[in-house]
Amino acid sequence: MQLPSVLLENAVAEFAKLPGIGKKTALRLVLHLLKKEEKEVNHFSETITKLRSNIKFCHRCHNISDGDICSICSNSMRKQNIICVVETIRDVIAVESTQQFNGTYHVLGGIISPLDGVGPDQLNIDSLIARIKTEQTEEVIFALSPNIQGDTTIYYIQKKLANITCKMSTIARGIAFGGELEYADEMTLAGSLQNRLPVKQYVNG
């Protein structure tokens, strides 16, 4: 695709670096911006620059935050002694949007995956252990990816906490709501048979 201007080409190249955006979509976005007022476009780029230079991460849970401590960690209405351990900030947003969790989070920044070169040292695991020890946490809920890497990460953290009395759980695994039995993989189906729930508990939530 030959573009008629170097400026246009540069802008398209920058947009095409974003995940899931190819050169054609990038061109569509850039031409859309070109139709806007100069003021609006400047506002767009300023917002992004400002975000990157001013963003902070919560010292306690590593979530994105406007201050040193995020709004969840500083909220006294939430149970500060329950920690939900997640991989990324997007997972925090996903759990928050269920409106079913009233504790705090700890963002690991990933999961242990030797194949991808991610070991425990690259993750916020030490700060999680320290936090559980000093804060006398009541319960740790692991909401990690349901795969080998996620299980490895849970196993690793659990070993590190061997001498600490603290409830530990993982989110339930089974057939997703609306999913079809025949398409479920064997491990999921076997697990959901093993961990079957009393009908009463299920129906009454």
Added chain:
Amino acid sequence: MQLPSVLLENAVAEFAKLPGIGKKTALRLVLHLLKKEEKEVNHFSETITKLRSNIKFCHRCHNISDGDICSICSNSMRKQNIICVVETIRDVIAVESTQQFNGTYHVLGGIISPLDGVGPDQLNIDSLIARIKTEQTEEVIFALSPNIQGDTTIYYIQKKLANITCKMSTIARGIAFGGELEYADEMTLAGSLQNRLPVKQYVNG
């Protein structure tokens, strides 16, 4: 979707204004940018600001350009007396990428569409007429959308050029390569029967 930071929320809102990008995709893009070096993010936003403030449009054909006259209009190797009339800059790029056209373009900026409030005055039609008259254009090829609005636009321009001798044509309409006959609409199929081509001409290109 509740976001943990105002800065993040602003950036997501800006991205979500772009066409085809919802709030979830916007969040993914913004979190991707957050993982990048500050220098890279600044480069991203500077490129966009620079594009909007420095971009020029060719005085002759209204295509995007780095100077007053675009690289196509200033190219003496191209047939300057053949004009391909298109709606948008994206159409110029599409025709260029076929590498089958060696003339120049004229970007109308849209087509006549009273329902959308677009009349001839909002389009670059006057400059096209003036250009054809002064440049003694040999042929005008209309490459507009194959619909009522496109046909209206061609009819309007053709009326304006009634007293000028200049070849006028539109790009061929018919079944697209790889298309299936049974799914073609009646107008297209009827038209492609009417305008059937001698097999020899078709096979030899």
